[in-house]
Amino acid sequence: AIRGVLNMNKNKKHIITTKVEHPCVLNLYQTLEKQGYSVDYIGVNSNGELDLAQLEESIHFDTALVSIMYANNETGVIYPIQKISEIIKRKNPQTKFFVDAVQVAGKIPIDVQELGVDLLGISGHKFHAPKGVGALYCNSKTIITPLIIGGHQERGKRAGTENVPYIVGLGKAAEVATDFLRYEATEVKRLRDKLETGILKNIYNARLNTGAAPRVPNTTNIGFEYIEGELILLHLSDLGICASSGSACTSGSLEPSHVLRAMNVPFTAIHGSIRLSLSKYTTEQEIDYVNEVLPGIIEKIRSISPYQDELAELKKQKHFV
Structure with missing residues (x-):
């Protein structure tokens, strides 16, 4: 999702994320910095809550992406995604907003329309689905390049034969999690x-x-x-x-x-x-x-x-x- 968005906006080289993202995300942004991107890392207070004033000040005309987790994987602290979305739209409506919702899926309700996000990702093993399967929401106004190039599976977002048993497992686990x-x-x-x-x-x-x-x-x-x-x-x-x-x-x-x-x-x-x-x-x-x-x-x-x-x-x- 992150590379896919950036590949569609190659003329913009600014990214905003936080100091407390999951290591797999932070490692990617550190790699992108070596490739010419500028990354601002938003801080948190002593309770782990985001500095929204710093976030708002950091958004400018060259900001391609804001990438923030829904809740922190180590502390469980929830971030105000809807409010962040409103800040982004007010400062630069062209900036895309990606949310790593891995830690909240199956724990709290997720309504992508209400949140106002452009992209949102979840991982199945966090709510008792098989390991190795997840889902990416991408709204109709957001175009991303495919992760794997080849066939037209998954609406052209990821080539390769779909793992049907895992997909079914993800769907069933989501259904059970919703009930709970x-x-x-x-x-x-x-x-x-x-x-x-x-x-x-x-x-x-x-x-x-x-x-x-x-x-x-x-x-x-x-x-x-x-x-x-x-x-x-x-x-x-x-x-x-x-x-x-x-x-x-x-x-x-x-x-x-x-x-x-x-x-x-x-x-x-x-x-x-x-x-x-x-x-x-x-x-x-x-x-x-x-x-x-x-x-x-x-x-x-x-x-x-x-x-x-x-x-x-x-x-x-x-x-x-």
């Missing part, structure tokens, strides 16, 4: 909030990295100062609990999260931050289990941290949320 949207908004959110409440109540100086920012109902990002997130993940994994310290694309990397850095999360907490994600299949018992075992894991890791003086000071404060 109300459940996501109520029950999954309730379980997520219960998880957060338990962690913040029982582990001193744990921090919810997103504050009060609006989020998708299934995601939380919690930080623990002066310890390593990878150690937390190993202990959780030994107990059958899946968690992460960033995106799948950065799995195995010890680099601190670019998202949390952009939010100015204290460096002492970035390395000790983990993401926990729920789904409609998450049970109350699983939430209770995490809340039961995580305090002991954190205490054990803190006991071997090289930052004992700093942890002793934190323990004196004993700050519980």
Whole structure:
């Protein structure tokens, strides 16, 4: 979608995105910069919310594309897509707006007409469809060059024989996810909030990295100062609990999260931050289990941290949320 739009507007060389996009998108824009494009990266505040004033100031006559995710993959923070669309249309109606909606599909309603976007992409595995299949919405006024050149499959957007079983799986998963949207908004959110409440109540100086920012109902990002997130993940994994310290694309990397850095999360907490994600299949018992075992894991890791003086000071404060 991104290359396809730019290929149809080769006389314009300016792109706007954010500092907190998924690594696969940021890596593409860094490549495009080497090919002569100018890219502005919009910042966020300490809760992860976009600086819309900076966005508006960045749009000009040469802006070919604004590319912003609907919700962040690490924090779950939702961005005001409809408002962003209105800003773009007001500043430069010729600028195309692409939305990476991978993190919200199946979590909150998506209405492309109401949002006013030109292109919007989703990925099936985020709502229990097979891996390796997704969908791209492209409005009638937006022309893109094909990703793969050859036959006329998929309305000329991507050549090659369609993977019918995966497409059917995507459609069925979307149908099921739509039926569960109300459940996501109520029950999954309730379980997520219960998880957060338990962690913040029982582990001193744990921090919810997103504050009060609006989020998708299934995601939380919690930080623990002066310890390593990878150690937390190993202990959780030994107990059958899946968690992460960033995106799948950065799995195995010890680099601190670019998202949390952009939010100015204290460096002492970035390395000790983990993401926990729920789904409609998450049970109350699983939430209770995490809340039961995580305090002991954190205490054990803190006991071997090289930052004992700093942890002793934190323990004196004993700050519980």
